[in-house]
Amino acid sequence: KKTIYFISGASGVGKTSVIKHLKGILPENYEVHDFDETGVPDNADSVWRKQRSNEWIKEGIEKLFNKQGFVVCGVSHPEEIESFKKIFTSTNIEMILLTAKDSVIRERLMKRNRDKKTKEDLERAAGKIDKFIEDSINFSYVLKDLCEKYNYSIIDTTFISPEEVSNKLKELIV
Numbered sequence: 001k002k003t004i005y006f007i008s009g010a011s012g013v014g015k016t017s018v019i020k021h022l023k024g025i026l027p028e029n030y031e032v033h034d035f036d037e038t039g040v041p042d043n044a045d046s047v048w049r050k051q052r053s054n055e056w057i058k059e060g061i062e063k064l065f066n067k068q069g070f071v072v073c074g075v076s077h078p079e080e081i082e083s084f085k086k087i088f089t090s091t092n093i094e095m096i097l098l099t100a101k102d103s104v105i106r107e108r109l110m111k112r113n114r115d116k117k118t119k120e121d122l123e124r125a126a127g128k129i130d131k132f133i134e135d136s137i138n139f140s141y142v143l144k145d146l147c148e149k150y151n152y153s154i155i156d157t158t159f160i161s162p163e164e165v166s167n168k169l170k171e172l173i174v
Contacts, residue, residue, distance in 0.1 A: 001092055003069055004060035005173055006076040009098035010140035012105035014157040014165055015073045021166035029067050035074020050080055057084055061091050078146035096172055097147040097154045102137045104158050109133045
């Protein structure tokens with residue numbers, strides 16, 4: 001069944017790392033995008049995220065005429081996806097959550113934000129690094145609880161490579 005998939009998760013769970021692998025292993029009739037590929041405004045908030053999700057869904061609906069699946073990797077909120085399902089009733093919209101243990105999220109985010117420019121960009125957009133990491137870990141619990149509530153698939157990326165995560169995603173999507 002033709003479907004729009006949102007691959008979500010808190011920062012540091014591996015969403016960006018799986019994009020290129022997913023593009024390489026999904027059949028040609030699937031399209032994969034990074035939620036943030038058109039840019040993220042300073043102080044992006046839930047209003048921006050909802051608006052951007054809505055735009056992705058509209059683009060996905062258009063593409064599903066010629067494609068089997070449309071995949072968007074980035075931070076999406078389960079309750080927002082549920083509300084979009086009620087608006088776009090003739091379109092299948094699903095969410096798959098990527099998650100990881102706290103220590104792994106912390107380690108990945110510290111490693112990612114080592115260089116000065118990246119750290120400055122993140123602090124400009126999201127505030128201090130330590131607070132950003134703790135907020136990401138806390139948000140991962142919120143996302144997991146909500147995804148369990150709505151029966152969305154969850155993949156723990158703690159002990160598996162981006163390639164293995166992509167293979168698990170392919171099993172769920174194709």
